[in-house]
Amino acid sequence: MTYTEMTTPTKHPRDHILKKQYRTRVTLTHKLFELITQLSGNAYGRKRRNRSHHPAIMLRCLLIISLLNSISGHLPDGFTKYPEDSVVTTGQSIDLECMLKRPTDYSLRITVRFLSNMTDKFLNSREVNGQGHYKVATKKKTRVLTILKVNEDTEGDYRCIGVDIVSDEDLVGPYRKLRIAKPPGIQHEDTMTVVESRSLNLSVSFTGLPLPNVTLYRNGTMEAFIPNIDTLQYLLPHVTRSDAGLYTVIASNMAGEAKSEFQVIVRYKPRIMTESTPRKHKISSNVSFSCDVDSNPRSSFKWLHNKTELSSHPNLYSLLNNGQLIVHNIRYNHTGTYTCKASNELGEDRKDFKLIVQVPPGAPGKPKVESYTRTTVQLKWEKGFDGHADITGYRLEYQNETNSWKRFTALRIPTSTTFTVNNLRPNGPYRFRLRAVTSVGHSQWSEPSEEIMTHPLAPLKPLQRGLRNINATSFDVYWNVSNRIMD
Incomplete structure (x- = not known):
């Protein structure tokens, strides 16, 4: 008997095999449910005489569970060992093993569909060893294909075929993919722009095999980690000014790591940051007002004095592009409210600054x-x-x-x-x-x-006063003057 290789690469027998496995799995699941129901009824029901059947029922349950496990591993009919889809790095060695349930009745072969030219080819020991990439051996009734050094020439779809040496019936297993890991690639816009308070979806695409694990950083702080993705959709539902900055994306898989950066630019209306406190300055001095603004795009400025717009004038006012106002040689009539008005295409902000010009005092009232x-x-x-x-x-x-x-x-x-x-x-x-x-x-x-x-001085107080030369018609009064003023 001869085996005719498949010449149409797009037709795989795996689909009808998986359908058959599914039907078998459903049947076994239903049977397992019936056994468990029966076991539960015997354990809690009134018919205690059926408890002798418990070991047999449990043994049948274990057997069905074992069969389900084997089916869930996608083992094709007739095989007890079969390769899985694999992704490996260049230069790595890998073993593909196949074992038939009845190896004495079949001749076990391994075939490969090479991705390089999409051709099918049997691999036997003589052909494989001659190429220097493969080694085929039989170990305990298991056919083992060892790829000594995986590269682009060995990348492809591999399957096992059991050829019946008596009848003309073949056991054909499904294709298993052997792919070379590819390092991650990152694609995104270099700059993403959004207006404050709106939403922004950060969209980044990734390539690589296997799909990379992705970490997103904003200004050096980790924002998210998502494993095995090909597209990152990171939503900022209500963008604020703090969301602006440098975003870094790092994608990694078994083949390597890639890093990329992009800028998020948030556009917003002006906000004047300078504190407004009343200021006092002496007459004839120069006064400078700063109007520090946070805005994107850049703001334009206007200054008003008591609601009247100012313009640059020699020896009076200087209006600078950075929002600074200088009032030269101030006079008393410069006292009042100076208003900074900053605006861009998204809006405006304004803030008042009070100036008090100090002058010499006025005369006091009449004493x-x-x-x-x-x-x-x-x-x-x-x-x-x-x-x-x-x-x-x-x-x-x-x-x-x-x-x-x-x-x-x-x-x-x-x-x-x-x-x-x-x-x-x-x-x-x-x-x-x-x-x-x-x-x-x-x-x-x-x-x-x-x-x-002012009041005058009082008379001096007399001392040692008395009378002398007294007669019938007259007498003399005398006294001495002291230093003390009379009270």
């Missing part, structure tokens, strides 16, 4: 004399405009009969609006005026107070 004695005067006045700076004190001057204003030396008046002047001359005329002092400067002199006259 009022609350009370006075021979040597003291109690003054009180109203506080004037402080020029947006803290008043650090007051300076006081007085005017007497000379009509010239004189400053009290070494006299420091605190920030309160009352003060007692000491060490004045008794029975003397006085008028007073004062000015406020701040870190910016001092005010004009206040309006002078009304003139007052």
Whole structure:
């Protein structure tokens, strides 16, 4: 008898074999269910006399389970050993084993369909050993094909055939695939762009045999690990600015590892990051406002002063491209609200900055004399405009009969609006005026107070007083003068 090889590579006997295995598996499963039901009924039912059948029933169950296990391993009919689909690396050695249930009645052969030219060929010891890639041997009724060094020439579909040496019936096994592992490949867009708050599906395709295990990193932090995939669909349902950055994909299998990177760009409207706090600056100084913005794409800027748009002007305003505003040589009318407006094609943001220009203080109110004695005067006045700076004190001057204003030396008046002047001359005329002092400067002199006259000195107290030269019509009174003033 001769064996005729299959000449049509696309026709495989595996389909009808698997159908037959399926039908057998269903039949055995039903039989196993019946036996288990019977065993359960005997264990819990009333017919205790049937318990003697338990060992036989359990033995039949075990036999059926063994048959199901053999079928689930896709062993073809007539074989007790058969190769599985395999993926190996180049240069690796592999054994393909076949064993028939009745090896004495059959001649066991192995055939291969080479992927290189899609031709079928029997492999026997003489032919195989001559090629230098194969070795065929028989070990305990098992036909073993050893591929010494897997390469592209040995890649293909292998199957075992049992040829009946008596009858003309063959046992033909299904093809098993032997493939060379291929290192992973990665395909994706170099840049993925999305608008903030929208969704983004990161789509990455992979090649390789076997399918690679994939790890996804975002800015160095692992985001996902998915084993054995050909396409990664990673959904970002509500994109935020933090989702932007460098994404790294690493794919690995038994043949190697591949690494690729791509950028995710998130587009969003401006957000002004600079803190807004009121600012005080002295008159005639230069003031700079920064408007730091986070936006993509880049923002354009406008500045407004009290809702009026500003433009660059020599010696007044400088508007820079980075959003900075410089106000030169500020005056009091520069006090107010400066608004930074940043905008791009996705929207805008604005923030107010308050500027307070510090100027010299205004003159205090006219001093009022609350009370006075021979040597003291109690003054009180109203506080004037402080020029947006803290008043650090007051300076006081007085005017007497000379009509010239004189400053009290070494006299420091605190920030309160009352003060007692000491060490004045008794029975003397006085008028007073004062000015406020701040870190910016001092005010004009206040309006002078009304003139007052300090109390005069009292007479001296007499001592050793008495009478002398007393007669019927007269007498003399005498006394001595002391240093003490009468109370």
